[in-house]
Amino acid sequence: xxxxxxxxxxxxxxxxxxxxxxxxxxxxxxxxxxxxxxxxxxxxxxxxxxxxxxxxxxxxxxxxxxxxxxxxxxxxxxxxxxxxxxxxxxxxxxxxxxxxxxxxxxxxxxxxxxxxxxxxxxxxxxxxxxxxxxxxxxxxxxxxxxxxxxxxxxxxxxxxxxxxxxxxxx
Numbered sequence: 001x002x003x004x005x006x007x008x009x010x011x012x013x014x015x016x017x018x019x020x021x022x023x024x025x026x027x028x029x030x031x032x033x034x035x036x037x038x039x040x041x042x043x044x045x046x047x048x049x050x051x052x053x054x055x056x057x058x059x060x061x062x063x064x065x066x067x068x069x070x071x072x073x074x075x076x077x078x079x080x081x082x083x084x085x086x087x088x089x090x091x092x093x094x095x096x097x098x099x100x101x102x103x104x105x106x107x108x109x110x111x112x113x114x115x116x117x118x119x120x121x122x123x124x125x126x127x128x129x130x131x132x133x134x135x136x137x138x139x140x141x142x143x144x145x146x147x148x149x150x151x152x153x154x155x156x157x158x159x160x161x162x163x164x165x166x167x168x169x170x
Contacts, residue, residue, distance in 0.1 A: 009054050014039065018047055019057075026060040071098075071116040073123050074141040078109035080134040089133045098126065109137065 011019070017037050021028050030041035030048075037044065051057040066074070081089050093102050093113070100114040113130075117123040120140070130136055 009051075009056050011056070015047060015051065015056075018044060019051075022048075022057070022060070066116045070118045073117045073120055074144070075115050075117070075123055076139045076141070077111075077113040077115060077127065077130065078137040079111040079113060079130055080108070080136075081110045082134060085133055092133075096126070098122075109135075 014037050018033055021033050021036060030044050034041040034044045039047075048057065052059075066072075089111075093099055093111075096115075098115050098117055100116055102114075103112045104110060105112045115123065115126065117126065123138075123140075127136055127138060
């Protein structure tokens with residue numbers, strides 16, 4: 001088996017500030033960002049382009065409010081999928097728009113699936129469909145005390161695993 005080096009992209013304080021601004025509002029203009037980080041708009045654009053190329057930034061998206069769109073039920077489903085069924089399962093789960101995220105995990109179950117549905121009845125129908133792949137265990141969310149966030153680099157000594165300004169980890 002080939003041994004690979006783990007390489008990290010090192011963020012400086014300006015990169016961190018740019019990411020913070022973009023996470024608060026991805027529509028912030030280069031001019032406004034530049035004023036806050038004391039660089040030219042061109043220099044800010046170059047830094048953003050570099051972070052996109054290196055995979056630190058994966059793109060710019062719109063966050064929707066599922067409740068405002070009638071999807072009131074949020075649930076996490078554990079599913080035990082047999083290895084022989086994984087390919088079929090992956091193809092199936094990718095086509096279900098109610099699936100927010102599906103993760104392969106360790107433990108008694110092999111998959112952890114986050115879903116949103118308008119009603120528990122629709123969630124129940126989905127779970128019945130899933131059970132053709134294996135045993136399920138479902139948790140319905142009552143409330144969310146910390147919403148999805150991605151600001152972990154501050155705790156992580158300013159590095160992101162992904163690959164650029166090549167600081168080698170031995």
